[in-house]
Amino acid sequence: MPTSTPTAFRSITPGTLKGPEWHQFMLGAVAPRPIAFVSTIDREGHVNLSPFSFFNVFSSNPATLIFSPANRVRDNTQKHTLYNVRDEVPECVINICDYALVEQMSLASTEYERSVNEFRKAGLTELPSDMVRPPRVAECPVAFECVVEQVIAIGDSNGGGNLVICRVVQSHFREDILLPGNGGVDPHKFDAVARMGGDWYCRVVPESLFEVPKPNRNKGIGIDSLPEHIRHSDVLTGNNLGRLGNLEEPALPSAAEVQAYRDEPLVAYTLNKYREQPAEQRRQLMLLGKTLLEEGRLAEAWKVLLLAK
Amino acid sequence: MPTSTPTAFRSITPGTLKGPEWHQFMLGAVAPRPIAFVSTIDREGHVNLSPFSFFNVFSSNPATLIFSPANRVRDNTQKHTLYNVRDEVPECVINICDYALVEQMSLASTEYERSVNEFRKAGLTELPSDMVRPPRVAECPVAFECVVEQVIAIGDSNGGGNLVICRVVQSHFREDILLPGNGGVDPHKFDAVARMGGDWYCRVVPESLFEVPKPNRNKGIGIDSLPEHIRHSDVLTGNNLGRLGNLEEPALPSAAEVQAYRDEPLVAYTLNKYREQPAEQRRQLMLLGKTLLEEGRLAEAWKVLLLAK
Numbered sequence: 001m002p003t004s005t006p007t008a009f010r011s012i013t014p015g016t017l018k019g020p021e022w023h024q025f026m027l028g029a030v031a032p033r034p035i036a037f038v039s040t041i042d043r044e045g046h047v048n049l050s051p052f053s054f055f056n057v058f059s060s061n062p063a064t065l066i067f068s069p070a071n072r073v074r075d076n077t078q079k080h081t082l083y084n085v086r087d088e089v090p091e092c093v094i095n096i097c098d099y100a101l102v103e104q105m106s107l108a109s110t111e112y113e114r115s116v117n118e119f120r121k122a123g124l125t126e127l128p129s130d131m132v133r134p135p136r137v138a139e140c141p142v143a144f145e146c147v148v149e150q151v152i153a154i155g156d157s158n159g160g161g162n163l164v165i166c167r168v169v170q171s172h173f174r175e176d177i178l179l180p181g182n183g184g185v186d187p188h189k190f191d192a193v194a195r196m197g198g199d200w201y202c203r204v205v206p207e208s209l210f211e212v213p214k215p216n217r218n219k220g221i222g223i224d225s226l227p228e229h230i231r232h233s234d235v236l237t238g239n240n241l242g243r244l245g246n247l248e249e250p251a252l253p254s255a256a257e258v259q260a261y262r263d264e265p266l267v268a269y270t271l272n273k274y275r276e277q278p279a280e281q282r283r284q285l286m287l288l289g290k291t292l293l294e295e296g297r298l299a300e301a302w303k304v305l306l307l308a309k
Numbered sequence: 310m311p312t313s314t315p316t317a318f319r320s321i322t323p324g325t326l327k328g329p330e331w332h333q334f335m336l337g338a339v340a341p342r343p344i345a346f347v348s349t350i351d352r353e354g355h356v357n358l359s360p361f362s363f364f365n366v367f368s369s370n371p372a373t374l375i376f377s378p379a380n381r382v383r384d385n386t387q388k389h390t391l392y393n394v395r396d397e398v399p400e401c402v403i404n405i406c407d408y409a410l411v412e413q414m415s416l417a418s419t420e421y422e423r424s425v426n427e428f429r430k431a432g433l434t435e436l437p438s439d440m441v442r443p444p445r446v447a448e449c450p451v452a453f454e455c456v457v458e459q460v461i462a463i464g465d466s467n468g469g470g471n472l473v474i475c476r477v478v479q480s481h482f483r484e485d486i487l488l489p490g491n492g493g494v495d496p497h498k499f500d501a502v503a504r505m506g507g508d509w510y511c512r513v514v515p516e517s518l519f520e521v522p523k524p525n526r527n528k529g530i531g532i533d534s535l536p537e538h539i540r541h542s543d544v545l546t547g548n549n550l551g552r553l554g555n556l557e558e559p560a561l562p563s564a565a566e567v568q569a570y571r572d573e574p575l576v577a578y579t580l581n582k583y584r585e586q587p588a589e590q591r592r593q594l595m596l597l598g599k600t601l602l603e604e605g606r607l608a609e610a611w612k613v614l615l616l617a618k
Contacts (some may be wrong), residue, residue, distance in 0.1 A: 008484040009445075014477050016373040021491040023369040027450040028494025030366040030374065032503050032513060045313065056365045057339040058377040059463040059470030060332040063323040065339065066375075066472075068367040089401045096338050103521060103551025107531070110524040110555075123532030123540070123550055130320065138316075144336040154368040156475075161368030163375075165463075168323050173315040173334065183328040185337025189503045194341045195505065196496045196513070200521045204341060204505070207516040208381060211508045215419040215506070218563065222416070223432030233434070238448070240410025242434055246419075293506050 019073050019159055028196060028197030035195055036067040037095040037105050039119075039134040040084035046161040047126065047135060048080045049108050049118035051097075053195035063168035065094055065144060068154075068161040076158040080114050082151070085164055090148035091132040093167060095140035098177075099203050104139075131170045141177050141190060145170040206236045213246065220246040229309050235286040240293050244302070253303050261303040337506030337570050344504055345376040346404040347415050348435075348443040349393035350427075356407055356435065356444060357389045358427035359416050362504035363470060372477035374403050376454060377463075377470040385467040389423050394473055396403050399457035400441040401434040401475060404449035407486075413448075424470070440479045447532070450486050450499060454479040495551075522555065529555040538618045544595040549602050562612050570612040580616075591617045 014022060027033075036055040040048045052069035069079040085092055098107045101124075108118040119126050119137070129145045136143040144164035154161040177190040181237035192204040202208075223231060223245040230236065230244065253261075261267055269290060274281035285308035292301035330581065336342075345364035347371040348356045363377035378388040394401055400498060406414045410433075417427040428435050428446070429580060437456045440449035445452040455475035463470040501513040511517075532554040541552065562570075570576055579597060583590035594617035601610035 009481040010484055012480045012482065014370075014480070017491055019370055021493070024493035025368050025480070025491075026366050026372060026477075028455075028496065028499070029342050029482065030364075031494075031496070031499075032511070032556045033343055033365055033503055034339050050609065054365055054367045055339075056342055056363055057335050058363045058375075058472060059322075059379055059468060060335050060382065061328055061468035062464045063331070063335060064463050064470060070368055073369065083577065094467075099548075101547055101551075103548040103555070104532070105523060105551075107529055107551045109553050110528050110531075112528060112531075120451070120533045121529070121531030121554065123547065123554065124541075144338075146547065154373050155371045157370060159370035161373060163367060168382045170316040171323070171334070172332075173321065173338065175319055175436050178319065180333075182326055184333035184506055187340070187507070187509045187511075188585070190337070192340055192505075192511075196518070197493055198496070198502075199523050200496045201512075201519055201521055202341070202513050202517050203500075203512070203519060204511050205411075205517045208511050208514050209505070210416045210510055212510055212514060216336050217414060219419050219421060220416055220430075221422075222419075222430030223413070224429045238410040238432065239408075240409055242414075242416045243411075243432065245416050246434065248410070256545075278448050 016117045024197050027195075031196040032194030032202040033196075035097060036065065037097050037108070037137060037140060038067060038081055038094045038242060039095065039133040039136060039295075040089065041091070042080050042084050042088045042114075046115055047138070048084055049103075049120060049122065049124070050079065050081050051105050051109050052081070063144075064239060065093065065146065065166045067164050067166070069164065070162070071121060071156070071158055071160045073159045076160075078162070078307065082162050082164070083114075085148045086162075088150045089133055091134055092134040092164070093129055093132065093134050094144040094166060095137040095145075095148055096142035097193060098141050099193050100191050101139055102201060102254040128168070136172065142185075143169045143172045168245055169219070172195050215246050220248060221252075227306070227309065229282075229306050233286055235283065235290055239288055243293055243298065244305070247298065247302070252265075253299065253306065256308045258303050261300075261307060267304060267307065314536030315490035321521050325524060332382055332468060335508050336504075338498065341511040344406060344407055344414070344502065345374070346406050346417070346446060346449060347376060347390055348399065348402045348404065348445060349390050349445040350400070351393050351397045351423075355424055356426045356428060357393055357423075358417050358433070359388065359390050360418050361373075361390070364403075372453075373577040374455065374475045374477060376403065376475070378473065380467055380469045382453055382468045385469075389472050391424075391473070394457045395460045395471075398442055400443055401455050401457060401473070402438055402441065402445040403453040403455055404444050404446040405453075406502060407450050408446055408502050411502050411510060411596075438479070445481065450483040451494075452481045453477045454481075496522070524555050529557060530561075534545070536615070536618065539590075539614050544592065544599055549599055552607065553614070556607065556611070560608075562608065562615065567612050567615045570609075570616060576613060576616065584596070
């Protein structure tokens with residue numbers, strides 16, 4: 001990894017900026033955030049629908065989702081969703097939107113009067129839920145019917161959060177976004193959207209998706225155990241080294257395997273072409289190793305990189 | 310909006326699938342999720358570093374971040390991070406990664422022994438924090454120094470979560486990702502990454518970023534108040550209607566303004582070209598309105614769409 005130039009940071013102590021400014025620093029950095037599109041109901045049966053990006057899954061067993069209708073930064077008022085789940089009917093449906101719905105979802109975040117049903121304003125369709133009173137959004141590809149277990153206030157000031165702890169009791173997944181069998185959601189078919197700071201959203205397009213093989217039970221050797229010439233290469237990036245460090249010890253190629261790899265056509269060509277320039281020869285082998293690594297050909301990359309010593 | 314064909318859903322009641330399968334359904338749907346790259350320390354000063362995607366901001370005042378080291382679905386063991394903040398030193402740094410670091414972050418999620426410092430394994434640099442004992446990650450573009458206020462267990466079974474409620478006491482933002490002044494983080498400069506289901510990640514590339522003007526104090530007229538011929542158009546999408554419904558009542562063009570717009574060159578051309586085919590004329594105007602809408606030219610779009618009656 002090339003040694004980088006020293007980087008400049010701006011340090012900000014909470015409380016030293018105006019509330020809305022600090023809010024944007026936090027929301028710009030903790031992003032993209034998933035969005036809960038929450039339908040609730042009051043005692044009289046008036047339906048409410050509103051999106052929240054202070055939201056995530058926090059446990060799969062018990063199946064627990066948490067969202068937070070924050071007190072408004074502007075005037076410290078609270079949202080109808082919070083009144084409904086805390087004071088009236090402790091149930092909700094957490095609907096998940098895809099890109100096709102994002103402007104309708106945004107419209108539902110308008111602060112209409114309490115009696116206004118945002119399903120109607122946003123042109124969305126109510127579907128009866130199986131196990132809870134609030135309806136779900138027919139157009140949403142996923143819906144989690146929830147019982148609200150607890151509401152925990154985090155402070156009572158402007159911007160203060162209110163954790164709505166939701167136990168999932170039923171869920172619905174649109175068939176066309178699922179992998180076969182019980183494989184779950186296909187990220188290529190689910191056109192997911194998430195919140196960034198300001199008015200920005202992020203959409204999961206093919207160019208934005210990538211895979212990193214998860215280190216599970218196996219313990220990778222770590223970047224600290226990589227050979228010096230690899231670890232300090234100015235060709236390889238931190239991501240390249242991370243991938244190499246993920247390899248388990250026994251999977252390392254033997255010295256004999258590495259030497260045998262000199263006969264591979266592209267390696268042999270490189271060794272021969274730069275035989276009078278040992279530094280350039282090492283550099284070219286390093287670049288070849290990097291390419292193999294980024295093509296996911298880890299075993300071959302290792303052999304070339306070890307040859308590049 | 311065209312009437313859609315009925316859609317098929319798969320309904321899943323929690324507890325009816327195997328734990329790891331249900332886990333993937335939840336994690337595939339609640340995505341992309343932001344990632345907390347958390348450094349902690351034990352009483353003896355051993356440093357730990359591990360990523361968690363059950364994470365979000367939940368309040369900006371008090372500045373509150375919550376992450377959840379879940380009990381392992383596999384064997385119900387708990388993570389070193391949880392031991393450290395709950396039983397040893399109730400402080401942490403929540404570092405935020407960008408794309409350049411993602412493989413190193415993934416490597417740090419390896420289950421090394423408790424005495425192993427993942428900074429070293431992942432080839433990352435410790436920087437002393439200003440206000441807490443755990444160091445921060447020098448390579449991360451953002452770091453939130455936190456005091457852990459409370460740890461709340463959600464169930465004690467495999468997959469059960471543990472809410473670590475963190476109060477931010479200091480923060481650091483790399484200058485090169487910031488907007489001018491106190492504008493916060495620039496989403497085009499911050500190469501953010503987030504977790505999807507399985508081994509998938511999402512990266513915020515330019516193609517994935519888009520803006521939706523936020524309805525603030527103004528109350529949009531709503532899709533239910535759009536003229537019938539617009540609301541039931543088979544040319545306009547839900548997102549088109551959402552944008553139109555976001556308009557405030559007084560901003561609607563007057564009948565005179567709409568009629569005057571017949572003289573606009575492209576409108577005049579369309580009116581003339583299809584003057585013998587009224588249905589096609591309406592359709593072409595509707596398509597023109599849709600294009601204007603998607604170019605953000607809302608006022609012009611409205612006039613064309615109202616002419617398309």
